Amino acid sequence: MSVASSTPSTEEAxxxxxxxxxxxxxxxxxxxxxxxxxxxxxxxxxxxxMRRDRSLLIMVAPAVLLLAVFAYVPMAGNVVAWQEYSPYxxxxxxxxxxxxxxxxxxxxxxxxDAVLNTLVITAFQLVFFFPVPIVLALLLNSVLTPGLRTTxxxxxxxxxxxxxxxxxTIFQQIxxxxxxxxxxxxxxxxxxxxxxxxxxxxxxxxxxxxxWKDAGWGIxxxxxALATVDPQLYEASVVDGAGRWxxxxxxxxxxxxxxxxxxxxxxxxxxxxxxxxxLILQRGAVGVDVAExxxxxxxxxxxxxxxxxxxxxxxxxxxxxxxxxxxxxxxLAHLVGEAGVYQRA
Amino acid sequence: xxxESETVAVKPVPKQPxxxxxxxxxxxxxxxxxxWEEDPNPLGLVVKGVALLVIVLTVLFPLYTVVLTSLSTQxxxxxxxxxxxVPGGLxxxxxxxxxxxxxxxxxxxxxxxxxxxxxxxxxxxxxLAAYGLSRPGSFAHRPVLFLFLxxxxxxxxxxxxxxxxxxxxxIDSYWSLILPGAVSAFNVLILRxxxxxxxxxxxxxxxIDGAGDWRILGQIVLPMSKAVVAVVALFxxxxxxxxFFNAMLYINDNAKWPLQLVLRSYVLQGVTLxxxxxxQVDVDDGAVTGLPVKMAVMVLAIIPILVVYPMVQRxxxxxxxxxxxxx
Numbered sequence: 173m174s175v176a177s178s179t180p181s182t183e184e185a186x187x188x189x190x191x192x193x194x195x196x197x198x199x200x201x202x203x204x205x206x207x208x209x210x211x212x213x214x215x216x217x218x219x220x221x222m223r224r225d226r227s228l229l230i231m232v233a234p235a236v237l238l239l240a241v242f243a244y245v246p247m248a249g250n251v252v253a254w255q256e257y258s259p260y261x262x263x264x265x266x267x268x269x270x271x272x273x274x275x276x277x278x279x280x281x282x283x284x285d286a287v288l289n290t291l292v293i294t295a296f297q298l299v300f301f302f303p304v305p306i307v308l309a310l311l312l313n314s315v316l317t318p319g320l321r322t323t324x325x326x327x328x329x330x331x332x333x334x335x336x337x338x339x340x341t342i343f344q345q346i347x348x349x350x351x352x353x354x355x356x357x358x359x360x361x362x363x364x365x366x367x368x369x370x371x372x373x374x375x376x377x378x379x380x381x382x383x384w385k386d387a388g389w390g391i392x393x394x395x396x397a398l399a400t401v402d403p404q405l406y407e408a409s410v411v412d413g414a415g416r417w418x419x420x421x422x423x424x425x426x427x428x429x430x431x432x433x434x435x436x437x438x439x440x441x442x443x444x445x446x447x448x449x450x451l452i453l454q455r456g457a458v459g460v461d462v463a464e465x466x467x468x469x470x471x472x473x474x475x476x477x478x479x480x481x482x483x484x485x486x487x488x489x490x491x492x493x494x495x496x497x498x499x500x501x502x503x504l505a506h507l508v509g510e511a512g513v514y515q516r517a
Numbered sequence: 518x519x520x521e522s523e524t525v526a527v528k529p530v531p532k533q534p535x536x537x538x539x540x541x542x543x544x545x546x547x548x549x550x551x552x553w554e555e556d557p558n559p560l561g562l563v564v565k566g567v568a569l570l571v572i573v574l575t576v577l578f579p580l581y582t583v584v585l586t587s588l589s590t591q592x593x594x595x596x597x598x599x600x601x602x603v604p605g606g607l608x609x610x611x612x613x614x615x616x617x618x619x620x621x622x623x624x625x626x627x628x629x630x631x632x633x634x635x636x637x638x639x640x641x642x643x644x645l646a647a648y649g650l651s652r653p654g655s656f657a658h659r660p661v662l663f664l665f666l667x668x669x670x671x672x673x674x675x676x677x678x679x680x681x682x683x684x685x686x687x688i689d690s691y692w693s694l695i696l697p698g699a700v701s702a703f704n705v706l707i708l709r710x711x712x713x714x715x716x717x718x719x720x721x722x723x724x725i726d727g728a729g730d731w732r733i734l735g736q737i738v739l740p741m742s743k744a745v746v747a748v749v750a751l752f753x754x755x756x757x758x759x760x761f762f763n764a765m766l767y768i769n770d771n772a773k774w775p776l777q778l779v780l781r782s783y784v785l786q787g788v789t790l791x792x793x794x795x796x797q798v799d800v801d802d803g804a805v806t807g808l809p810v811k812m813a814v815m816v817l818a819i820i821p822i823l824v825v826y827p828m829v830q831r832x833x834x835x836x837x838x839x840x841x842x843x844x
Contacts, residue, residue: 189579218656225656227730228649234663235646235700242678242697243668249677263680311568316549326830327573333822335759337780338815342579342783345600345812352582355598384575392833403551410553455787467675474676475766487674495671 199463212431252483259478266481273485282460283486286469289462293446296375301382305390310424312391313398325395328388336449339385343377344368368454371462378450393431401427407489437505441498466490580819587812594808611813617774620771620779621814626778627691628758632821635695635757640750642700646732647708665702675766682767693767694760694775701756704749711745712738744832758821776818793821818831 222229224348253273278285308328315321331339349366356365403439405423414422420469455463464472466486472481474494537545537556547557582600586593593605615621619749619841650658650665678697687693723733739746763779768774771782 221656225652228652228655229657231645231734232658233651234642235705236661236664238642238696238700239664239668239702242681242699244664246673246681247671249680250674252677253679258684259680262684299741306571311565312567315569316547318549324573324826327576329575329830329833331825333755333759334819335761335777335780337759337761337777337785341785341815342583342782342810344809345583346579349650350599352597352599352602359598362782388576397595406551407553414663415738416555429608452762454783456786470675475679480676480680483673484676487676491674498670 257481290465294443304387309391309394331385332389340453374462437501440501470498605636611809624776632757636754639753669702681723
């Protein structure tokens with residue numbers, strides 16, 4: 173991640189120019205185009221630097237304020253997980269009860285079911301969703317007419333921008349009990365069906381919804397990776413006698429590999445997050461047994477049942493495990509020699 | 518001897534490979550195929566074409582039937598047993614019904630308001646923050662950046678956020694739909710990566726001419742970053758427009774519901790919305806009942822996206838990839 177990659181030597185550069193007197197150090201720095209980077213490290217008092225950068229600081233302030241209030245204060249608010257919290261008493265006056273809420277979380281069969289459902293959905297989608305954009309990107313990359321290609325691209329990106337309510341409603345109207353397919357089948361004398369309320373096919377249903385909504389959007393990053401491939405590589409491999417499949421194996425796929433690994437890491441790090449909005453819309457119809465995942469569990473236990481501290485504990489466990497997963501997956505990527513999501517500068 | 522020489526004489530000319538006519542080959546190869554690539558297999562081309570057609574139709578067909586159903590009469594819906602696929606009698610009555618006041622009209626206005634205010638606020642705050650963090654060596658930019666990054670990897674969680682919003686007294690306030698998610702660290706990083714990619718010599722020249730950071734941002738950096746700002750604004754806008762869960766959490770008063778939440782309750786769950794002023798939606802005994810009205814609400818929720826999308830779409834690659842790969 174470029175975020176943390178600027179080197180320490182450039183740290184003081186712009187300020188050094190206005191605060192003058194750098195002559196002593198400059199005398200021995202030959203190439204002028206690099207001079208800014210080579211300015212010797214002089215300590216500018218932080219008050220001076222703060223005054224110098226005050227307009228930058230003012231610019232950052234609103235965002236920092238919003239994050240502080242709406243991201244960091246709630247992070248601290250997780251203390252309710254250790255309390256016997258009651259909204260009438262408030263965080264300040266609720267008594268601390270140690271790890272009792274966490275104990276309840278880990279011994280709660282519904283929580284364990286939710287973990288299991290979450291992992292099953294993640295695993296299923298890893299197999300049946302993840303490869304779809306890759307294949308689509310390869311297919312689209314082989315469309316050579318530029319106009320046709322951009323048209324198809326625009327069309328397949330589109331569903332990504334529809335809300336889950338719209339997507340689920342469309343599926344309901346087509347595959348639901350009152351949907352057009354079922355009613356046609358009833359007209360033809362078969363018994364109808366209702367995919368929206370059938371727990372057995374629920375995994376397939378939500379994966380199909382995800383594919384419809386997001387697989388098209390997923391190709392954008394692969395197409396960008398493919399666009400960076402030097403055509404000479406293909407030409408050279410043809411000269412060496414490589415056919416279509418050889419070229420795909422030895423040129424195209426290696427070009428996509430870093431992106432594939434990057435996305436895989438992100439997905440693994442996000443294992444515990446599975447389409448919250450998508451599931452909460454369908455939990456009622458299909459039932460808790462298959463549709464309860466960690467996030468919906470937290471919502472129903474906390475906001476709906478009012479067991480705030482218990483739900484906060486469950487949410488905190490999820491957040492911490494997710495954090496560990498992201499960091500772990502990233503570590504793994506470094507171990508196998510890939511760039512990963514972020515790296516130390 | 519003679520026999521042998523005869524054999525030599527009859528030795529067949531090596532068989533010419535089957536050649537396609539130049540015209541056929543040109544047609545098959547198309548204009549854009551690089552010279553080194555072999556001729557495509559005609560069957561393969563057909564299969565590919567069919568596959569692409571199926572993909573495109575999978576996306577477009579549902580949209581088509583939704584729009585058509587919203588324009589159809591109840592009789593057509595009954596005839597087709599659900600979504601209308603073959604056009605019958607077209608009518609706009611579903612739209613006049615939902616747009617003549619009542620909860621859908623109000624929800625549309627609420628959604629438009631939240632989306633507009635939210636997008637302007639989020640985009641402004643993010644652009645400012647991204648620029649403020651993009652000048653190398655500026656005071657405290659490292660720790661602040663880290664503050665942003667942490668929020669990408671660790672979310673506070675739904676319960677503490679809810680408790681905060683309710684303690685701030687924002688329940689049933691429209692601000693509860695805007696402020697908690699107003700800044701996305703990811704979008705800030707996309708913008709920042711782009712700003713950092715702008716040639717330093719340009720901004721340095723302006724600085725030498727006496728421009729401060731506000732002026733550099735407004736007159737140099739922003740005009741050069743229109744595309745990526747447009748993409749980020751679209752991301753925020755779509756996020757606000759499509760959000761329903763935060764309204765489910767924070768807005769109890771259904772007169773204040775945004776469109777997506779109305780869509781969920783009324784269209785997806787088939788709930789007849791209670792309370793006053795919702796008679797327009799509770800149309801089971803009206804002239805146009807059920808599905809056309811529901812689908813008209815859907816179309817209402819889709820239209821803004823269809824309008825904005827083409828304008829921003831061509832910038833996607835620039836904005837998204839830049840952020841995704843460099844950020």
